[in-house]
Amino acid sequence: MSRHSATATSAHRLVRAALAAIAGYAPGEQPQSGDWIKLNTNENPYAPSPAVAAAVSTALQGRSLAKYPDPLASRFRERAAALHGVDPDWILCGNGSDDILTILVRSFVAEGEWLRMAYPSYILYRTLAQLQGAHCDEHHFRPDWSLDDGFAAPLTASGDPLRLAILANPNSPSGTCLPPQRVADLAARLPCPLVVDEAYGDFAATNCIDLVRHDERVIVTRSLSKSYALAGIRFGYAVAQPPVVEQLVKMKDSYNCDALAIAAATAAIDDQTWLESNRAAILATRARLTAAMRSAGFRVVDSEANFVWCTHPSRPVRPVYEALKARRILVRCMDYPGWGDGLRVTVGTDAEIDAFLACLRTL
Numbered sequence: 001m002s003r004h005s006a007t008a009t010s011a012h013r014l015v016r017a018a019l020a021a022i023a024g025y026a027p028g029e030q031p032q033s034g035d036w037i038k039l040n041t042n043e044n045p046y047a048p049s050p051a052v053a054a055a056v057s058t059a060l061q062g063r064s065l066a067k068y069p070d071p072l073a074s075r076f077r078e079r080a081a082a083l084h085g086v087d088p089d090w091i092l093c094g095n096g097s098d099d100i101l102t103i104l105v106r107s108f109v110a111e112g113e114w115l116r117m118a119y120p121s122y123i124l125y126r127t128l129a130q131l132q133g134a135h136c137d138e139h140h141f142r143p144d145w146s147l148d149d150g151f152a153a154p155l156t157a158s159g160d161p162l163r164l165a166i167l168a169n170p171n172s173p174s175g176t177c178l179p180p181q182r183v184a185d186l187a188a189r190l191p192c193p194l195v196v197d198e199a200y201g202d203f204a205a206t207n208c209i210d211l212v213r214h215d216e217r218v219i220v221t222r223s224l225s226k227s228y229a230l231a232g233i234r235f236g237y238a239v240a241q242p243p244v245v246e247q248l249v250k251m252k253d254s255y256n257c258d259a260l261a262i263a264a265a266t267a268a269i270d271d272q273t274w275l276e277s278n279r280a281a282i283l284a285t286r287a288r289l290t291a292a293m294r295s296a297g298f299r300v301v302d303s304e305a306n307f308v309w310c311t312h313p314s315r316p317v318r319p320v321y322e323a324l325k326a327r328r329i330l331v332r333c334m335d336y337p338g339w340g341d342g343l344r345v346t347v348g349t350d351a352e353i354d355a356f357l358a359c360l361r362t363l
């Protein structure tokens, strides 16, 4: 350790100032032992479609892994395109939708320029701006999680032009979803492209894919991590008009999706029957969890995602998080400066939610 310490202390002077200056994105806790009830990072609690294991096993045969994967993941693109009613050149695949978000920020926002996000939302957007040496304009949601027209203001508060806006819809941590008509309205007012991050889109009643058809400045991103139960595989994609995709392709790594991920994601998206029944199970448990948290005295806003955001009208929630953690139940405790704290609880299996609620009752 000490042999390397001289290098470690000066490393911050070797890297770009924008990198040295930031803490970096802190992902949720991922304990690597199995005996936790994990309700903190919005993973799907069920196994993915059995078609996934079969496809991965086929992709492992013979010499397939010796070759580079398809740079554009064409097989997946065709299936996703058919699902969304567009042509394959409207789809851009990535190593998780975080990879897509990185590509988007790097493509639209240069050093010193401005990105706008709604707040509180997915903090990675801010980190991506910081990594780019860019600035992040955070526009607050109203207390009811709607967005006023200020989100679409042409300039930042400092009078600078805007290069990109990002909206998680459904949003995290709230689980709330702006209606597509409102998103279209904001997109039309904005002076720059709007990314609609639909990582939780499959759990919602509406989505914004149609807007992409009518406005080349709207880009929708999707993830296979949550609704297809493939967080361990890393696959996401964007839906955008073909001339936009053509630009974005230049920014991505040549082989940003590996062969096993492409095989898994293609099998998963092909099994829409699995998606439908999984969604039905999650939505039923979500309704039960929401009702139980409300009777336990929490404020819970109606969620269109696979988690619920619980605040307490009179008490801090961190002690609840700590007490649950001591009993090996992990939820996400979030404290947004200027907004307040809350618990974001992932919709697990019925058994997991029962254990969580039973533990909560003892506190």
Ligand SMILES: *Cc1c(COP(=O)(O)O)cnc(C)c1O
Pocket: 042, 095, 096, 097, 098, 099, 122, 168, 172, 197, 199, 222, 223, 224, 225, 231, 234, 235, 236
């Ligand atoms: C989980 C999440 C993502 C990242 O999804 P991956 O495909 O696993 O990279 C993106 N956006 C939001 C809002 C998320 O919650």
